Amino acid sequence: MDWWMPPGDALARLAFTRGLALVYLIAFVAALRQFRPLLGERGLLPIPRFIAITPFRRSPSVFHVHYSDRFFAASCWAGIALATLALVGLVERSPIWTWVLVWATLWALQLSILNVGQRWYGFGWEILLAEAGFLAIFVGPAHVAPPLVIMWALRWLLFRVEFGAGLVKLRGDRCWRDLTCLDFHHETQPMPNPFSRSFHRLPSKLHRVEVLANHVTQLVVVFGLFAPQPIATVAAMIIIVTQGWLMLSGNFAWLNLLTAVLALGALDGRLLAWLLPVGQPIDLSKPAWFGILTAAVAVGLVALSYQPVRNLLSKRQQMNASFDSLRLVNTYGAFGSVTKERREVVFEATDDPSPGPETVWLEYEFKAKPTDVSRRPPQFAPYHLRLDWLMWFVAISPAYGAGWLQPFVERLAANDPGTRSLLRRCPFEAEGPSFVRARLYRYRFTSRDERRATGNWWHRTYIRELIRPVGAPPTRYSPR
Known part of the structure; x- marks a missing residue:
């Protein structure tokens, strides 16, 4: 099992899972604070009305079994509690079956909310969290060597997020091709932040540099994720920097944070050992049954990747679409067109x-x-x-x-x-x-x-x- 579960990605797994736990925590807090007026029994788009007309196979969710506002709130609190345990590191020190149970519960709860969230949950970062959360179930706790195929699945997910966004821009608004989209975007984006006005007022030449850098990152640099180290680390670091730039210039919920978290999973363990206050783990276990389980998961992910790849290659590329009701392998993209006012x-x-x-x-x-x-x-x-x-x-x-x-x-x-x-x-x-x-x-x-x-x-x-x-x-x- 040495080649299938190499220990070199252990610190990358640690960085990824801690970051993902933070995103889960934010997502469940947001759901808890907003669901009653939006989706509750007397909400604007009530969940009971939705599940009454939508079959389970189209929107798998625990709320098909039972729904009440109190049960929804309890589900959010459960997600908050489990995400907090994962964030502080308690889950990664647990037995492997506990790890799988905790992360599977987090995934199932978030998916259950997403699948009944209707228009309020129609954003790309919702399905991105669902797909990343599913992969987290199988990366294993700290005392188990991380399965190579799952760590590469994280890179494959990050590649689709970035490459899909790059392709949809090239195929979409002409301003992406003539490098003028950022003359408008910082002002017209959905949710400007305190620095958006300053970004908007940057010289047009610098806006063109921004757009060109975006194209290079999303359409060229992303292929470096599949190269040997340290090339993969360089590609991941460039993606992290671009996501930080986007966080400085706008409010895109947890999209940029989660994308950067995915990039952490591609970093070289030697770099992380230098950056983090922990040493490289040694003597990691490599249970055969866990290797077999992750192999089976990998086969399923390869099969489910057919439709997303076909979508990437299509001239009618869809943005932020799922091809299975469990949201296991999705297609991503953003701002194929930019509003000019x-x-x-x-x-x-x-x-x-x-x-x-x-x-x-x-x-x-x-x-x-x-x-x-x-x-x-x-x-x-x-x-x-x-x-x-x-x-x-x-x-x-x-x-x-x-x-x-x-x-x-x-x-x-x-x-x-x-x-x-x-x-x-x-x-x-x-x-x-x-x-x-x-x-x-x-x-x-x-x-x-x-x-x-x-x-x-x-x-x-x-x-x-x-x-x-x-x-x-x-x-x-x-x-x-």
């Missing part, structure tokens, strides 16, 4: 029982998405604010709000506490509003002179009314 939906309320031209409307403020022009974009990644993200898509097309936007507006009008908890500030919280409406604006970062004169981070221009005033109790409305 930023639009935002702004919700307003009034306590005027008969709104007219002189009515004063006060704005709702989201936790992160731009609304107040004087507020600096906050940093919240790697945490994920699902409502804020979906509102970016709604501003592009109200069709993205199908099934949940109408209930959202009606619950704002009804002053629903759960819905209010998703927001940073709500007008008329005590008595509730008389009416709520939504208006569409065009946003852009202020220039240096505008920022100096007004103190504002954003300048906005009114476009049109998106949703007519909705009263409480709820009345019908129509998006325009």
Whole structure:
């Protein structure tokens, strides 16, 4: 078993599993804090309604067996507890069967939430966590030599994440080919962060260097992951640096963090021994049954890789798609097209029982998405604010709000506490509003002179009314 389970990847496994445990912890905390108003029994897209019309084979989940808000919360708390144990290192010192049980439970819980999460969980980093979490089950605890085939499966996953994103850019928006996409992206990305305005104001020549560096990393450097050391380490380090650059310039939940964590799995153990306050492990066990199990897993992963590879080679490449309901081998990609102007939906309320031209409307403020022009974009990644993200898509097309936007507006009008908890500030919280409406604006970062004169981070221009005033109790409305 020496060649099948070499000890040289032990520290890379340690770095990967600790990082993955952190991502799991963030994911379960985010689910616990947001699920009731989004997916709960009285949520905008209730899980009970979804599982009533969706068969188990299409969305495997423990919630098909039983669902209640209390059970969902208990599942999140279980995930938080197990992720914490893994993060502090207790799980890696346990027997191998305990390791498998803990990481399999984490995977099953996260997959169960993902498969009933509907539109709120329709992001690439959700399926990426599911696939990485499945592989973690089979890397083994600290006293067992890491299976070579699983460590290479991590590289194969990282390759698909990066190469898929690179291909979808080349096949997508022309601005990726003429190197101008970053003239727009930092301003129009879904969730800007405190440094996005500074990145946006970089010279155009530097933006072109950024795009070119991105192409080289995603389309050329990634092949180095399959080369011998130290080439694989150099490739992984370049990917980690680019992911750090993305974390500095935007809020992409845990996508960049998890991608960097995957890259840790490709680092040379000698480098990690120098960086980490631990020595190279020795005398690692190599149980034959575990080697046979990982071989069987590898055969299954090879078979399941057919559709993702076919998708990579297709001119009609899909982004962030799964080809099996367990999300074991997926396809990835992001920003095949880049919006050239930023639009935002702004919700307003009034306590005027008969709104007219002189009515004063006060704005709702989201936790992160731009609304107040004087507020600096906050940093919240790697945490994920699902409502804020979906509102970016709604501003592009109200069709993205199908099934949940109408209930959202009606619950704002009804002053629903759960819905209010998703927001940073709500007008008329005590008595509730008389009416709520939504208006569409065009946003852009202020220039240096505008920022100096007004103190504002954003300048906005009114476009049109998106949703007519909705009263409480709820009345019908129509998006325009």
